[in-house]
Amino acid sequence: MDMDTISLEEAKRIVEEAINDRILDIERSQWTLISGMVTDESAGPTLDNLKQIAPKLRELAGSNPWHIRGANLRNAYVFGRGVNYTGVDKPRFQNIITNPRNKAALFSADAYAVANKASFCTGNFFVLKKRDRFIVVPIEQIANFTTNPDDPSDIWYIKREWSTNQRDYAEWYPTASHKTSGDPLRKAIDLGGGQVEPVNLEGEFYIRHSNRQDGWTWGMPDSFGAVVWTEAYSAYLKDNALLVRALSKIAWKITNTTTAGAGASAATVRDAGGAVGGVASMAAGNQLQGVGVPSAQVNMGNGQPLIAAVAATFGVPVIALLSSPGETGGSYGSAQTLDEPTLKTMTEIQSSWADFYKPILEGIGAKDAFIEFPAIQTDPAYRRINSVVLAHKQGLVHDDEGRDAVLSIEDIPRLHDAPPKRDVVAAGGAINPGDNLSGREQGVTDHSVDNE
Numbered sequence: 001m002d003m004d005t006i007s008l009e010e011a012k013r014i015v016e017e018a019i020n021d022r023i024l025d026i027e028r029s030q031w032t033l034i035s036g037m038v039t040d041e042s043a044g045p046t047l048d049n050l051k052q053i054a055p056k057l058r059e060l061a062g063s064n065p066w067h068i069r070g071a072n073l074r075n076a077y078v079f080g081r082g083v084n085y086t087g088v089d090k091p092r093f094q095n096i097i098t099n100p101r102n103k104a105a106l107f108s109a110d111a112y113a114v115a116n117k118a119s120f121c122t123g124n125f126f127v128l129k130k131r132d133r134f135i136v137v138p139i140e141q142i143a144n145f146t147t148n149p150d151d152p153s154d155i156w157y158i159k160r161e162w163s164t165n166q167r168d169y170a171e172w173y174p175t176a177s178h179k180t181s182g183d184p185l186r187k188a189i190d191l192g193g194g195q196v197e198p199v200n201l202e203g204e205f206y207i208r209h210s211n212r213q214d215g216w217t218w219g220m221p222d223s224f225g226a227v228v229w230t231e232a233y234s235a236y237l238k239d240n241a242l243l244v245r246a247l248s249k250i251a252w253k254i255t256n257t258t259t260a261g262a263g264a265s266a267a268t269v270r271d272a273g274g275a276v277g278g279v280a281s282m283a284a285g286n287q288l289q290g291v292g293v294p295s296a297q298v299n300m301g302n303g304q305p306l307i308a309a310v311a312a313t314f315g316v317p318v319i320a321l322l323s324s325p326g327e328t329g330g331s332y333g334s335a336q337t338l339d340e341p342t343l344k345t346m347t348e349i350q351s352s353w354a355d356f357y358k359p360i361l362e363g364i365g366a367k368d369a370f371i372e373f374p375a376i377q378t379d380p381a382y383r384r385i386n387s388v389v390l391a392h393k394q395g396l397v398h399d400d401e402g403r404d405a406v407l408s409i410e411d412i413p414r415l416h417d418a419p420p421k422r423d424v425v426a427a428g429g430a431i432n433p434g435d436n437l438s439g440r441e442q443g444v445t446d447h448s449v450d451n452e
Helices: 008-037 047-063 065-079 091-097 100-105 109-121 224-248 259-271 300-314 318-322 340-363 381-393 399-410
Strands: 084-086 124-130 133-137 142-148 151-164 167-174 188-192 195-198 203-209 252-255 287-290 370-372
Touching: 047 065, 047 109, 047 224, 065 109, 065 224, 065 300, 065 318, 065 340, 091 100, 100 109, 100 133, 109 124, 109 133, 124 340, 151 203, 167 195, 167 203, 203 340, 224 300, 300 318, 340 370, 381 399
Parallel strands: none
Antiparallel strands: 084 370, 124 133, 124 203, 142 151, 151 167, 188 195, 252 287
C-alpha cells in the first residue's frame, strides 16, 4: 500500500494493529520465560534461570532509557546521601575499610552503585571475604551451592568458579551466616559418586537477596517485572512515531466530481514531488482543501499506563521516571518530592542494606558497628539552620556542634578551627528576623578569633 495515499483512518488502524500484535508477542515470549523460570514453585527461580536472564537485564540497564533511569533513581534514593558507619573508629577497622580494594568493592559511591545494579539485574549480591579482603563476585561465577536440608532458603556453602591469567579456579566457601551459626563446619563437600571437594574455611560469602519469597533459595531482580511493559511502551512510542511520519505525508484533500478526475488529481499530486508553495489549477466542481495538522494530533501521552507499570515495578514515581512532570499531568513541585509510600519503600530498602552491611563489619571485628542512612528527604536549608539555632538556643547542642551542622548544610568551607565568640542568648528567648544575637551594635564585626 502506498503510504502517500492511505487515508487517516487506515493509517490509525494499521498502527493500532501493530501495537496490539507487538504487545501480544512480548507477553507470549515473556510469560514463556516466566513459566520456565520456576521448576519447583516452592523453591523459586533456579540459579541457572537467573544466569540466563541477567545478561538481558544488564543490557537494558545499560542501554534502555527507562531501565537506566530506574536504576539511577533507586540508587539515588537509597545511597544518594551516602552511608554513615559508627563503631568502626579503631585504626584496625579503618585500615580495612579504607583499603583501596575494599573501598572499591564495598565502601564507596561507585561500590554502592554496583551493589544497586546487582540487585536490579540479578536479584542477588555476592561478596566474598578472604581474610581482610572483600571481593564482589558476579552471579556467573556461582557454580554450585548447598542448603540446609530443612530450609532451602538457608544457604550453607557456595562454590565459586572463575578464570584469570588463563588459569581456571574452583573453591567452596561457607556462607557467613552458616559460619557464625554455631553448627559444625565441613572441611569437604560430598557431591556423591565418590566425588569430594574441599572447603576453604578461610573465606566466607555474604549474600543479599531482593524480592525473595518464603522458601525461595534465591531472590528475583528488581527490574524483571518491568521488562514486558518496557518493551510495550517502547513499541508504543515507535509505532506512534511511525504514525506521525505517515500522517505528515497527507497534506491535501482533493474532491472530484468524476472518477477519471480523481485519478488525474492523484497523479498530479504524486508528480509534484512534495513541492511547497505550488498553485492549484482545477476545473469547475473540484475542490482542494488542507487536512490540517493531523500528525500533531497524535498523543504520545496515551501510553502512560504502560510506563506507569514500569515505574510501579521499579518502585519509583512515574514523574521521576519520565523526567517530565507535564507528561503525567503533574507539577514541578510534585516532581521534587516523594510520596509517602515511595519514601517508606526506599527507607525499607535502606534498612535491608544496613542489615547486609552490619555482619560484614562484625566479621572484621567491629562488634559494635552501626549503619545508618541519612534521611532521604530533607527540609530546605533555612529550616534546617533554624532548627540548629533553636537547638543551640535551648542548650541542646554546643557551639562547635551547631557550627559544624550549619557549615555542612550550606557547604561552607572551614577556615577557622573554632566558632566565632558570641554572647550567649538567654534560654527561652524568641528568635525573630533581625535579632542581634551577638549583643553588640549592628554593623560591628567580632575580630577576636580572626587568627585562629
